[in-house]
Amino acid sequence: MSPAFRTTTIAVHTGRRETVHNLTGACEAFLAESGAREGLLNVFVPHATAGVAVIETGAGSDEDLLDALGDLLPRTDRWRHQHGSTGHGRDHVLPALVAPHATLPVVAGRLALGTWQSVLLVDTNRDNPDRTVRLSFYG
Known part of the structure; x- marks a missing residue:
């Protein structure tokens, strides 16, 4: 059987x-x-201020993740990258901690x-309300 590749984007x-x-x-x-x-399914977010995580949800872990990111990356004016809302620079650091992809x-x-x-x-980016996610299957 030859390998197949399929891809799509979702908004x-x-x-x-x-x-x-x-x-x-x-x-x-x-x-x-x-x-x-x-x-394999690759999930990729082609944005400089978003990531993909694989964790438990529904028991508070998703909110715990946001709280932990807030502790690690406070929304203050300390960031050198300063366009957008206050603390937006921290959104650009996020993908170093929560990668913009996962392969499953x-x-x-x-x-x-x-x-x-x-x-x-x-x-975590409050300045961009719309995201694109690319799903790519190879098998």
């Missing part, structure tokens, strides 16, 4: 507040629509995630 409206947006359903829908069976195994057409894991878009 995500994150609003003007820090947020964690669950992408798991969109990833699963893309895999189902594309007929993907075995391979696909088995039998489904993401091979742990029981409590979800694929999340992490967006």
